[in-house]
Amino acid sequence: MANNTFNCGLEAALAVVGGKWKPLVLYNLATSVHRYGELRRAIGGVTDKVLIQQLKELERDEIITRIDFQEIPPKVEYSLTPFGQSLATALGTLCVWGTEHMQTIERISERRTSALPLD
Helix, strand or coil: CCCCCCCCCCHHHHHCCCCCCCHHHHHHCCCCCEEEHHHHHHCCCCCCHHHHHHHHHHCCCCCCEEECCCCCCCCCCEEHHHHHHHHHHHHHHHHHHHHHCCCHHHHHHHHHHHCCHHH
């Protein structure tokens, strides 16, 4: 969150969850604690570099906690803070909307990607 002042609540919320992967991290952590590998498999399609960066940002923004058990092999767990849990609850509404409109969104997306480019 580079900006310290916001013009509205949506702008503030997007500063925290901005990006493709953060909402998916929050979605997966909303139900239980996860280790790094579990998160990576659950999300799929994200590189290690990007996921690690997103996790660091969420930790810095006090959305998640990272517990390093100082073991070999390494054991690290991620979970939501109470602040993060409140955000996950808010994202739940967006998830419901996406589920309700998934077919329409898929149809629009397919039409958009198959359309001929404009000259």
